Amino acid sequence: MFFEYNQNNSGGSFDFDAERGITHYVIVEADDAEHANYRAERIGLYFDGEGDCSCCGSRWSEQWSSDKGNEVPSIYDEPIQDFDFGHKWMGPDSPEAYVHFADGRIQGYGFDVKVLA
Numbered sequence: 001m002f003f004e005y006n007q008n009n010s011g012g013s014f015d016f017d018a019e020r021g022i023t024h025y026v027i028v029e030a031d032d033a034e035h036a037n038y039r040a041e042r043i044g045l046y047f048d049g050e051g052d053c054s055c056c057g058s059r060w061s062e063q064w065s066s067d068k069g070n071e072v073p074s075i076y077d078e079p080i081q082d083f084d085f086g087h088k089w090m091g092p093d094s095p096e097a098y099v100h101f102a103d104g105r106i107q108g109y110g111f112d113v114k115v116l117a
Contacts, residue, residue, distance in 0.1 A: 001030065001068065002027050002069050002070050003030055003067065003069045004025060004026075004074060005025070005045055005063075006025055007026070007059055008061075010052040010053045010059040012053075014090060017044060018095075020043055021098035021100055021106040022043065023090050023097060023098050023108070024096050025096060026043065026098055026100065027073045027097060027098070030069070032065075032069075033063035033069070034063075037062045043100060045060045047060055073099045080097060080099065080109055083097075083109075095108030096109060096110040097109040
C-alpha cells in the first residue's frame, strides 16, 4: 500500500532534498501505517514538529494506525499520474512529489519524471 505525507509549509517554506527524495508530497510504499511512518522517518521526515513554526504548525504529520493507504501512489486519494501539479510550489524544475517504492526506487513527479535510485 502507498501512504501520502503532505508537507505543511511551516514558516512559509517547504523542505526540499532531492538526494533523500523529500519535497512537497512524499509517498511511501509500506505494509501498513506504522511501517510507513518508520520508513518516512528513515527518509528524513519527522513528526515531533521540533523547530517548526509555532503559528503554522508542524511540517509533517504521521499516518494514523487506522489509515489503510492506497493501492497505487496517490495524492488526496487521486492516482499520482492523474494529479494536477499545476501550482508547482517547489518551482518549475523540481518534483512536487517523490514516491519511495518498497524495492528502494525513488521516483519524482511533477512536470518531468526523475528517477533517483
